[in-house]
Amino acid sequence: MNTVDPYYSRVVCLAGGVGGARLADGLARVLPPHNLTVIVNTGDDFRHLGLTICPDLDTVMYTVGDVANDETGWGRAGESWRTMSEVGRLGGPDWFSLGDLDLATHLARAHGLDAGQTLTAVTGRLCAGFGIGPAVLPMSDLPAPTLIETDTGEVLPFQVWFVRERWQPAVRRVILPEDVRATAEVVRALETADLVLIAPSNPFVSIEPILNVYPIRAMIEDVPRAVVAVSPIIAGRAVKGPAAKMMAEMGLEPAAAAVAGYYGHLIDGFVYDAQDAGMIAEDGLALLCTDTLMSGAAGRERLAREVLAFAAELME
């Protein structure tokens, strides 16, 4: 019955942090490298200690490059902290932890940006250094900072809210920049995509910032084949991070169904966890109920295969 081979389709995956990185890694393990493009949220990017830090790009690179610290969900495995300890001792800010290995990424990136290279080009070189085959693309080469308005009306840069304030201040709304344009590389990937996957990343601060970049949302609406999202919410909770807490604060039920509802007509298929079995779909939305928690490399690969098989049916 399944005549479309998803392994020969051109797949674009929209990804934020940990969940996105893990699905991207699973896809990278099963797809030919030239058939996969990962478009990564850069709304979290910020300048720190004079460097441009790109937390989601780094999490994707480290995870797909197999050098990530899987316990923390950020940073590198086998990390050390000699430089940051000294920065703290010298009176510099140390609330955002940059390990000695991680710093190498930021310095190599700074070198390229300082020389006038685009973030896309610099990311490509870093990916080569990490032995990554698929294209990992920032959603834009322009700064597109996500801001968080808290319930006290205070507006915080994303990382200040997320890391320094440990995402505790309640969120009134997420403020995204206007008039940010996607790169030519992103546009080209979407033009030729057979399938767009929305990774199990935070819909509000990981995926929406990508969709907000012109013309990404419009191009995804135009994708001739399938758009499939994977729920980041399992049994009412986020696997990691503030997604469920934010949903409650923003008046949404923290449930997989609410994520599907949030994406609405943008998606053709929705993958949700077996713990939420029995979810009722909106008209016309195809559902796949499976184990969405990606345990280890095998778990990522399994979910990637299942999502691709599910999408293939939608692409018929």
Add this chain to the structure above:
Amino acid sequence: MNTVDPYYSRVVCLAGGVGGARLADGLARVLPPHNLTVIVNTGDDFRHLGLTICPDLDTVMYTVGDVANDETGWGRAGESWRTMSEVGRLGGPDWFSLGDLDLATHLARAHGLDAGQTLTAVTGRLCAGFGIGPAVLPMSDLPAPTLIETDTGEVLPFQVWFVRERWQPAVRRVILPEDVRATAEVVRALETADLVLIAPSNPFVSIEPILNVYPIRAMIEDVPRAVVAVSPIIAGRAVKGPAAKMMAEMGLEPAAAAVAGYYGHLIDGFVYDAQDAGMIAEDGLALLCTDTLMSGAAGRERLAREVLAFAAELME
């Protein structure tokens, strides 16, 4: 006979790299902190890996702060190289070695500069972090890059010539920027100075870049008391670095006497090494012949005391 107490005089020391840092350290060990200001060459400063690197400021801070690597003459004691190894592995430039501890200085500096602080203010905070009492001032808050024109006519940024090319290309001339202004802090220190010491640093690429900053040379010519230089050349050779080689290439005899001649009427006194005993002074130039090689902290302190005593006689 000696009625001027140099320990109650306001001393300004012009310093470049290692030799300057060591004399500055000796002075810091014997003078009350508020009586010593070290004005440091920033002509060697450059951007690298997105960071502002200030080699001479760092050498002075590390030496006076007692964290310097005395064997290499640059960088910190007990240094490690985890980040730089990874930068190299990622394809970044690794010809300029930045250790893990050293990087903390550059990151803390970048943090301050990024926040709009002056290099003078940032340096003050770093000095506080290193427990340094005397004022260590960059000669200017503005970029003032020294360029090296080689005998092939190629013009190289200083650090490219000095570190990457290991100062091997022969020097035709040193190119200094026009219209660089000293900071208010530098001007104030020179206005109130009783004694200006020119450290045993390279006259062409360490001291001349400082004198080139308006109005430093004119203010030193106007110092009401003494100006004393210490020879960086001992027995025809530089203790460290390219001074002697440059003198030969620029048509000067690599000798202490030629250094005195180069400073000319700017100085009232000249300190040279016992290995060059018998040097004949120009009219009116006072000479002190002593051991100018500063072995260890004791050697630095000894030379500082001898130079101050010699200067006191000139200040009568």
